[in-house]
Amino acid sequence: MNASSHAHKVLCRECCKDDHQSLTVYGFKQHSSCSHALFKLRTVIDHYVKSSSTVNICALDISEAFDKVDHFALLQLLMNRLLPRNFIGVLLNWFTKCFSCVRWGSHLSYWFSIKAGVRQGGCLSPILFAMHMDVLIGNLKYGLRRTY
Numbered sequence: 001m002n003a004s005s006h007a008h009k010v011l012c013r014e015c016c017k018d019d020h021q022s023l024t025v026y027g028f029k030q031h032s033s034c035s036h037a038l039f040k041l042r043t044v045i046d047h048y049v050k051s052s053s054t055v056n057i058c059a060l061d062i063s064e065a066f067d068k069v070d071h072f073a074l075l076q077l078l079m080n081r082l083l084p085r086n087f088i089g090v091l092l093n094w095f096t097k098c099f100s101c102v103r104w105g106s107h108l109s110y111w112f113s114i115k116a117g118v119r120q121g122g123c124l125s126p127i128l129f130a131m132h133m134d135v136l137i138g139n140l141k142y143g144l145r146r147t148y
């Protein structure tokens with residue numbers, strides 16, 4: 001086991017503590033899945049239809065959302081959740097050292113920094129993404145309450 005994968009596991013453990021887990025993103029909750037979300041949605045719809053109420057549904061396609069998470073907004077979110085400073089410092093260090101280039105045939109472009117996105121396939125990425133989505137969903141709920 002190399003030091004990088006060991007550090008990654010430690011970070012995952014810190015981020016997965018009960019007080020930091022997502023409450024609203026079904027696909028990333030333990031013992032839960034998207035089928036649970038669909039069941040809950042269907043149950044709510046059935047309840048309102050039985051009482052002859054109109055049901056309006058809004059669905060969002062977030063298939064490319066992993067690539068859109070702003071690194072510094074994510075770090076701010078983690079600070080707001082009071083995660084340890086050294087944990088946030090490690091993420092800041094990793095994020096500021098993310099660079100890429102484009103290869104076209106045998107030619108490479110200039111290197112550029114990556115300022116958004118969480119790595120797909122990492123054990124920490126779904127957790128960070130779920131935390132980010134929790135804030136967005138919370139803001140949506142707050143906005144809906146304010147308009148009525």
